[in-house]
Amino acid sequence: MIDLNIVNEPLKRSIRRARERNIIIPTFKQMKNPDLIPGRIKKELAGIGLWSIDARNLFRITWKNEPVESGGGFGFVNYIEFPPSLTGVEARIIAPVGKWFPTGAHKVGATFACLVPRLVTGQFDPTTQKAVWPSTGNYCRGGAYDSSLLACESIAILPEEMSRERFEWLSKVAGQVIKTPGSESNVKEIFDKCWELKKTGEDLIIFNQFDEFGNYLWHYEITGHAMEEVLAKEMGPLDRYCGVVLTTGSAGTIGCGDYLKQIFPTSKIAASEALQCPTLLLNGYGAHRIEGIGDKHVPWIHNVKNTDMVMAIDDNAVVNLARLFNEPAGRSFLISKGVPADLVENLDLLGFSGIANLLSAIKFARYYELGRHDVVLSILTDSMELYESRLKEMHEEYGKYTDIHASAHFARYLQGVSTDNLIELRYIERRRIHNLKYYTWVEQQGKTYEEIIEQWYDPDYWTNIQKQVPEIDAFIEEFNRQVGLPE
Numbered sequence: 001m002i003d004l005n006i007v008n009e010p011l012k013r014s015i016r017r018a019r020e021r022n023i024i025i026p027t028f029k030q031m032k033n034p035d036l037i038p039g040r041i042k043k044e045l046a047g048i049g050l051w052s053i054d055a056r057n058l059f060r061i062t063w064k065n066e067p068v069e070s071g072g073g074f075g076f077v078n079y080i081e082f083p084p085s086l087t088g089v090e091a092r093i094i095a096p097v098g099k100w101f102p103t104g105a106h107k108v109g110a111t112f113a114c115l116v117p118r119l120v121t122g123q124f125d126p127t128t129q130k131a132v133w134p135s136t137g138n139y140c141r142g143g144a145y146d147s148s149l150l151a152c153e154s155i156a157i158l159p160e161e162m163s164r165e166r167f168e169w170l171s172k173v174a175g176q177v178i179k180t181p182g183s184e185s186n187v188k189e190i191f192d193k194c195w196e197l198k199k200t201g202e203d204l205i206i207f208n209q210f211d212e213f214g215n216y217l218w219h220y221e222i223t224g225h226a227m228e229e230v231l232a233k234e235m236g237p238l239d240r241y242c243g244v245v246l247t248t249g250s251a252g253t254i255g256c257g258d259y260l261k262q263i264f265p266t267s268k269i270a271a272s273e274a275l276q277c278p279t280l281l282l283n284g285y286g287a288h289r290i291e292g293i294g295d296k297h298v299p300w301i302h303n304v305k306n307t308d309m310v311m312a313i314d315d316n317a318v319v320n321l322a323r324l325f326n327e328p329a330g331r332s333f334l335i336s337k338g339v340p341a342d343l344v345e346n347l348d349l350l351g352f353s354g355i356a357n358l359l360s361a362i363k364f365a366r367y368y369e370l371g372r373h374d375v376v377l378s379i380l381t382d383s384m385e386l387y388e389s390r391l392k393e394m395h396e397e398y399g400k401y402t403d404i405h406a407s408a409h410f411a412r413y414l415q416g417v418s419t420d421n422l423i424e425l426r427y428i429e430r431r432r433i434h435n436l437k438y439y440t441w442v443e444q445q446g447k448t449y450e451e452i453i454e455q456w457y458d459p460d461y462w463t464n465i466q467k468q469v470p471e472i473d474a475f476i477e478e479f480n481r482q483v484g485l486p487e
């Protein structure tokens with residue numbers, strides 16, 4: 001569970017700091033329902049950019065931001081539906097959009113839920129400690145961003161081969177940026193760096209997304225509710241919600257599946273990864289190009305027992321579809337194939353893992369032979385905005401993108417999605433994946449044998465975490481009250 005014990009002296013300093021820096025912290029309730037945000041704060045937001053380093057942007061940690069770059073208010077969850085002309089399947093594939101979070105990615109919410117419970121209980125002291133955000137992707141960007149909004153110092157750690165955009169932006173936001181060897185799946189090197197930092201004696205708290213239950217909880221509660229609202233809006237009387245399909249990195253996002261399965265008990269949860277690094281599918285390893293996912297181990301916060309399917313997506317499909325979706329010749333081709341022009345214009349809402357999510361959802365729909373009344377959910381975690389340099393690199397390496405490329409990529413990578421590299425998990429296969437946690441977490445990273453057993457056998461292990469939201473909200477409200485700024 002998330003530790004909510006109060007530490008008095010740091011808490012007093014934290015409250016004083018928030019007062020001095022004009023910081024008010026939103027509750028989970030407000031992130032779910034921005035109608036509850038006080039009018040005065042909404043008025044202030046009208047003059048603030050979506051990505052600005054301004055404490056009021058904490059209130060924009062919600063799926064419901066108006067999709068504009070500055071001054072936006074709040075509306076319904078941002079989402080899109082992919083039609084059969086694009087997917088090649090009849091099933092309704094729907095995905096909330098992450099681009100309209102500050103930082104352009106949904107992980108800014110997960111990091112909020114890791115840092116804030118520690119801040120409002122006094123477990124993290126912003127006047128003496130630094131927050132360390134180890135990650136291969138947007139979690140580290142979100143962590144550095146939230147830290148600066150909350151007046152906390154931060155250190156971002158990420159692999160040196162991540163996209164140039166990530167480093168450029170991080171260098172402006174994080175107190176310090178540390179590059180570790182390798183690429184997307186080199187998480188062990190990041191863990192090693194954390195241990196190295198710990199040994200320096202500097203006063204640090206490491207927010208490891210792979211074992212921070214705030215990450216799981218934010219997605220369970222906030223992403224889960226957002227998806228529920230989308231279903232309520234979209235589903236007709238004959239429609240059936242079949243499941244959520246997501247590529248996993250830290251397995252935080254897939255926590256929304258636990259929420260949805262409680263409401264729709266027959267629905268499924270499918271986890272996807274890169275074929276070049278098939279850890280869940282094959283206990284495999286390897287480097288791949290889908291930034292943000294697939295890290296050569298099973299995250300501590302992954303509720304594997306509740307996962308119904310694992311599958312893997314070829315990263316060649318993802319990078320080539322990124323070209324099809326974004327190059328002018330690719331877009332014209334899609335329109336000629338009957339994909340609605342207004343959707344084609346929005347295909348840059350899919351970053352690399354968003355494309356992998358779409359392909360995974362298609363695979364799921366093909367496997368279960370889903371029809372037009374069947375609804376499948378996924379997520380567009382971030383957008384092409386964060387990968388422009390990758391598109392340029394591909395342009396330089398492979399040359400101009402033509403109609404012939406577009407036609408081949410459409411046929412092979414979209415229409416050709418099949419049910420290969422997929423397992424519908426039996427009990428014993430779930431157990432096999434859960435057991436893999438032992439080597440990373442108990443042997444290497446200090447988790448206990450007792451807890452790995454509880455994760456599997458204790459029926460209350462996951463629900464006890466899920467029940468912590470009201471208590472965290474009460475801490476946030478009390479913290480704001482003591483800070484005493486007018487809302």
Ligand SMILES: Cc1ncc(COP(=O)(O)O)c(C=O)c1O
Nearest residue numbers: 137138249250251252253292353
């Ligand atoms: C771009 C991108 N896609 C997917 C993910 C995977 O999400 P999760 O770590 O919640 O499994 C991340 C995580 O940071 C990400 O940055």
